[in-house]
Amino acid sequence: MAKYGLNRVTLIGNLGHEPELKYLDQGIAYMTIRLACTDRVRNKEGNFQDRTEWVSVNLWRGQAEIASKYCKRGSTVCIEGRIRTQQWETPEGEKRSRTLVEGQKLILLDGRPVGGGEFSQPVSPVSAATPPQPVQKDVAANSSPQTSSPQSSPVDPATGMDDLPF
Numbered sequence: 001m002a003k004y005g006l007n008r009v010t011l012i013g014n015l016g017h018e019p020e021l022k023y024l025d026q027g028i029a030y031m032t033i034r035l036a037c038t039d040r041v042r043n044k045e046g047n048f049q050d051r052t053e054w055v056s057v058n059l060w061r062g063q064a065e066i067a068s069k070y071c072k073r074g075s076t077v078c079i080e081g082r083i084r085t086q087q088w089e090t091p092e093g094e095k096r097s098r099t100l101v102e103g104q105k106l107i108l109l110d111g112r113p114v115g116g117g118e119f120s121q122p123v124s125p126v127s128a129a130t131p132p133q134p135v136q137k138d139v140a141a142n143s144s145p146q147t148s149s150p151q152s153s154p155v156d157p158a159t160g161m162d163d164l165p166f
Contacts, residue, residue: 007082009101011055012109013037015075021068029064032100033057033071035079056100057081063106070108080105 016034023029038052057079059067071077081103089095 009079009081009083011035011037011057011079011101013055013077013079015071015073015077016054018073019067019071021064028061029068030058030060031064031067033059033067035077056098057103058084058100059103059106063103066108067106076109078107078109079103080107 013035016036019031019033021029021031033056035055035057036052037055038050040048041051043049067077079101081101083099084102085097085099087095087097
């Protein structure tokens with residue numbers, strides 16, 4: 001039997017309201033968003049029916065600031081995080097609890113903003129940075145025949161692409 005479990009959740013959905021960025025007294029940014037996750041199920045008659053689950057997601061620091069800058073109501077996002085349960089007691093003595101997701105990673109699926117705030121292609125933390133361009137070597141400058149050696153680069157001079165399978 002495992003001593004520890006795995007608390008991991010991945011959600012894709014649309015924001016239910018405009019994100020509102022708030023700051024704690026220490027200057028830490030946070031926000032709570034409501035995410036509508038809709039899936040399509042087939043009912044007894046064989047017809048498809050949409051089923052929507054509303055999930056509360058807490059975002060902190062940089063993730064919250066990115067969401068406030070690039071997201072709006074209806075934006076499609078992917079959230080990776082973990083499930084948390086908050087428990088408290090009301091002034092009347094009733095015990096209450098709610099389950100939410102502590103967002104650890106935010107991926108914007110609407111795309112990168114172009115011009116007037118429209119989106120063109122998906123943005124993820126990996127694709128947000130510009131990838132390095134392949135270096136094209138000048139073959140005419142070196143008239144000696146090239147031999148393959150461990151130090152040589154596997155870049156094809158004609159295309160500028162490498163021949164590595166990964």
